[in-house]
Amino acid sequence: MSERWGAGIEGRVALVTGAARGIGAAVVDGLVRAGATVAAVDVDPDVHLRSAERVTPFTADVGDPAAVARVVDDVERTLGPIGIGVSVAGVLRPAAVCDTTDEDWAATFAVNATGVFHVLRAVARRMVPRGAGVLVTVGSNASGVPRTGMGAYAASKAAATMLTRCLGLELAGSGIRCNVVSPGSTDTDMQRLLWTDGNGAEAVVSGSPDQFRVGIPLGRIADPADIADAVLFLASDRARHITMQNLFVDGGATLRA
Template identity: 40%
Template sequence: MSLDKQLKAEYQDKIVWITGVGQGIGLSTAKQFSALGAKVIGFDKHFSDASVLYKSVQCDLSNLLELEQILAELISSGLAPYNLINVAGVLEYDSIDALTTEQWLHCHTVNCSAVFLFIQACYNNFKQNKAGSIVTVGSNAAQTPRQKMAAYCASKAAVTQLTLTAGLELANYGIRCNVIAPGSTLTPMQTGMWQDDSGAQNVIDGFAKEYKLGIPLQKIATPDEMAHSIVFIASNLSSHTTMQVIAIDGGATF
């Protein structure tokens, strides 16, 4: 059986939860799972293409009380996921002395605390079903400090360890939990940091003054490339992979 047929056989009519489906990596991931026959439940504030979703859930991941209620309702309605894919994230970009407490908390709330609620909401169903997996999109910045990215780096380090700990706790139930750690990827978050048309090339070349290496592969990743990896790691094609952090950054953090 071809790999494509194996994936379609696995995902036909399976419920997959994906956060951050409004754009970028989340949207690409939703499209790929949908093409495999999955029933994708997507979470975001805004949706640019809801046609690939089985159900769209409009929510603010920084509102934890509201999010907890939404997730509980989905679980009680029999819509617990076969795969939980945590993609949504925000960047607060400023030096430590300029960051506000509000910025710090916002970054940690969306990038880590919301993921905690998603994992917790699905936890018992994963244990009972003994099938499926969790994939969290972290960042190579979780292990490599970046100037003006203290809140982001710290939040991604936190959510990485959260996901790996879930993997350790759920291993006896056959549930795999892994982290995809992208580097620079062509998303609005990335392009929002560029100053001019040379932004992409500058990222590829690196910033010596900021102690940031360039990208050996000489290109910036696309959301589709990240989505391919997410689908593979989440699926049974990767059935013996758990508690791993897989950097996909073109060699930027070798």
């Protein structure tokens, strides 16, 4: 359970993007159980429905640098110094590379790569003078292995992954750790968009030779809580000597290519 990762999380302020549903919502829940006060950020106003004890909702588009700067300022002014930043917000517009439109490419990178940059930069600038903090980016196992029909998504996640690791190198001397969690197929609304028939989950687990997918060796699709637990571990003091790493949480689906 997420309570195991309370060391170094309890009493801290955490900012989570993409907090309204799926992995982001699971991260929010896990941080709250571990004792953090959470700023739940999402472009969807429905995030306000998630307001609860120790959870304060904020609405912002991570693709807008001014909006991100404003939210970070609001969070620190109302909740206190941000000690943990988790970038989960992401979009998926599946298409073969030759069929990907300029609009879909730009929209994908605006959130998955540039949006992560906006959040990392804004939060890191606050953490550096304090000499402490943890930043975690939720990427994708697609950043480490080619996927058919997911060129823009995979490329954007690869960009966010390397950006996070480079930032980790730059901030190590300031005592700030930066890591990536790369999920595989996880039971979220985004994953279900890829299912074309009633056997979607079974097909993902079994794999697809036509798409060059090996399936999931552990035999199950991840639950969002599985990803959240990895995020909480990296955010906790149990991972105090871990930085610039990319933790794949995919049931072995990429064979750690």
